[in-house]
Amino acid sequence: MSAIHIALLGMGTVGTGVVKILSNHAPNIEKKVGAPVIIKKILVRNPNKTRDIATDAQIVTNFDEILTDPDIKVVVEIMGGEFPAKDYMLAALNAGKHVITANKDVVAKHGRELFEAAEENHTDFLFEASVGGGIPIIRPLKQCLAANKISDIMGIVNGTTNYMLTKMTNEKMDYGDVLAEAQSKGYAEADPTADVGGYDAARKIAILASIGFGARITLDDVYVEGITNITIEDIEYARELGYVIKLLAVAKQDEHGINVRVHPAFLPNTHPLAAVNDVYNAIFIKGDAVGETMFYGRGAGELPTASAVTADIIDVARDIRHNVSSRILCTCFEQKPIYPVNKTESPYYIRLLVEDKPGVLAAIAGAFGAQQVSLHSVIQKRKVGSATELVLITYRVSDESIRLAMNTLLGMSIVSKIGNVIRVEAEQIS
C-alpha cells in the first residue's frame, strides 16, 4: 500500500523523539501498519536553527503549507502551548485530517470543541501522550477498562514535584534547596508554578476524570493545592507514622457525584503509589469489575513521550489503512454533578505549635469536638523553643469541618501557629 504521510507541528524535544523513533523503527512500524509512515513536513518557528537530527522531511514555517497539502492525512501537534496549537488542531480536523497531540493544556481546556470537530469530520483525535508521558493510560482507560464503572483515579502525574518530594524524603533536603537543584538539573522551570502549584497535575487529572467517568471535566472543576507548604518536618512525621507525602491528583465518583482535586497527601507506605519515586509517574485506578489497577512509568522526556505519540500515529495509520475512523469516539456523554472540595471527606494530619502548659490538649480537643472533628490520635509532642509541637491525625471528616476547626484554633491564644494541614488518602481510619 502507498505510504501514509504525516506532518509534525513543532520539532522540540518530543518532535525530535518522534523523528528518531519513526526512523529507527521504520521496518517494524511498516509491518505493523501495513504501509510505510513518512513525515512529509515539519512546522518550525526558526528554520535556520541547528538540530540534533537529520530528516528528509520538508521544513516549513507556515502552517497553511501543511493544512492545504492533500497528501498529509495526519497532523501531529507537539509544539505545546494553548495557542496557536489549538487553532491549528481545529483547522486540521476541519480539513479532514486526523490529529494527534501531546498537549494537556489544550485537551483539558478545549477538549469538547476538538472532539466535536473530530466527530463531525469523521477523523481521529488521539492524545495518549497528554497524560503520563510514555505510560499507556488513555487507551487502557478508554478501551481495556471500558466494561468498568470507575470509582477512583489517583495519580502521581507530575514528575518534577515527585522528584522534589522524593529528594526531601530520602535526603532530608528542604523545599528551597531541592527546588534549586531541580531547576539546575532542568527538571523544574525557572518559574516552577505550573509544577509546584499543582496546575500541571490538574490538567492531567481533568483529562483522566473525563474519560474515566464518562463526563466532561474541565480544568475549572479541579480543586488545586501545590506542594509549596510541605516542610521537612511534615515529611519526617509522615515517615514516623508509616506514610509518605505525595502530590496526588485524585478523582472520585460516588453517590454525591464527582470530585476532582490535586493536593499533597499522606499515603500509607503499603499503597502501590507510595513506592513511585523520582521522576516516575503512576496512575492507580479502581473499577467495579477490575478492582485495583496501576500503570507506572516515565511521565515525561523525549523518548517516553515520543513513544506514546508514535503509538497514536501507528493507531491512526492502521485506521487509514483499513479505511475506518472515529472507531472510538469521545465517551464523555454523561452529565454528572461535580461537588466542591469542602464536601469531600478524609482523615487529616494537622501539625500545630501550641503553648506548653497544662490543659492545652484538652482545650484543643474541645475545639475540634465543637466542629464534630474526632481525633484518632495525638501522636507526637516535642519542644520547639518555648512552645510544643502537636501532631494530630483525625478520623474521617469533611474539608469544611476542618476549615472551621482551623478557624477556631487560630482564635485561641494557646495556639501560636498552624504548621500544616494535609489530607490522608487511601486509609481507613474510622
Next chain:
Amino acid sequence: MSAIHIALLGMGTVGTGVVKILSNHAPNIEKKVGAPVIIKKILVRNPNKTRDIATDAQIVTNFDEILTDPDIKVVVEIMGGEFPAKDYMLAALNAGKHVITANKDVVAKHGRELFEAAEENHTDFLFEASVGGGIPIIRPLKQCLAANKISDIMGIVNGTTNYMLTKMTNEKMDYGDVLAEAQSKGYAEADPTADVGGYDAARKIAILASIGFGARITLDDVYVEGITNITIEDIEYARELGYVIKLLAVAKQDEHGINVRVHPAFLPNTHPLAAVNDVYNAIFIKGDAVGETMFYGRGAGELPTASAVTADIIDVARDIRHNVSSRILCTCFEQKPIYPVNKTESPYYIRLLVEDKPGVLAAIAGAFGAQQVSLHSVIQKRKVGSATELVLITYRVSDESIRLAMNTLLGMSIVSKIGNVIRVEAEQIS
C-alpha cells in the same frame, strides 16, 4: 443500529462475570459501541445445573447450535482447557466469526494456527484475559508500546504462588503450611502443580514474549522452575540482604537472541515488582523509547477476568459496527534465535551446608574460582547442628558455570548439602 449477537462457550466463574457486566453496564456499553450487545446463546455441559445468575440467553449443549447460527458474530471462549476449546475456536474463526478467549493454554500452544485462521477469514482474535486477568497488558503491549523495541519483560503472573510467597515472607509460614492454607482458601488447586511448578506462568510469559518481541515463542521454548524448593530460610536470608523472593516470568531480548524462563528469583526491595504482594500480578516492561513501565492489578477472579473479556467484546463490537476487522493482526512476524537457559547470566544466591573447620571457605572459593565464578560476598554463617550454613552471592555468571560449580561442590567431602541456588534478578553486581 441493530444489536450485536454473541455467544459464550462456558458459564463458569468468568462466564458468570461476563453475564453480570454485560447486564449491569448495558446502557454504557451500548453508548460506547453504538449498538446493544446481546448474549444470544451460552454453551454449557449441564443445562440443569442451578446458576447464580439469570440470563435471557438460550442455554445450549451442542456447539453446532452456535456455529451454524448466522446471527452470532462473536464467540467468547471461557470454558478453559485445551480441547475442545481450541477446536471450537478454530471452527468459529473458519465460519467467519470473531473469537475472544481467556484461554492461556490454547493461546500459548496453538496461537499460530488460530491467528492464521483469523487472518484468512478476516476476523478478530482477541485474548486480553489470557494474561494478567483484569490487568490491561495485551492491548497496551500491542498498541501503546508499538513504537518500542522491547528488551525486557518481567512479570509476577501467577497469583497463587505470589500469595504463597507473600505469606511465607510476612508470616514466616513454611511452604507446606502455606500451600495447605492456599488450598483451603481455594487459591490453589488440589493438584497445585500448574501453579507451584511454574507452568501457568510459563504459558503467560510465552504469550507476552511473542507479542513483545514480535516472534513466535511457544511453551516449549520456556525454561521452567517452580517454587517447591523455596524454604523459609531462603526467604529470611533474602530479607536480611535487602531482597524479596518472587516467582518471576522473565523474557529478555539481547544481541544473542531471546531467552524466556520462569523461576524463583531474588529481587531487590527497591524494584517496582518487589511491592507486588498477595494475589496481585504485575508486568514490568522495558522498551527502548518508553523506558521502564509496569502494569499492576488482579491477575484472576470472576470480575477482573470478565472485565478483560468484556473489553475485548466491546472492541470487537466496535469493529463490527465500523465494518472493519483484522485491524491489528498477529505481530509475530520475525524469526529470532532463542537461546537456552544455560547461556543466561545473572548473579546467584547459593546456600550451602558445610563442615565447620578451618580452610573450608578457601576450598569452596577455590572450587567456584575453577569455574570462573567470582564471589561478591559471603554473607552469613550460622551453626546448623554440627555443620555451618554459608550464604554466598556471586557476581554475574552463566547458568552453565553455576551448574558446573555445583557439581564440583557436590563431590567435595566438606560440603554436606546444597541448600538452594536462586537467581538474582534486576541487580547490577559487577
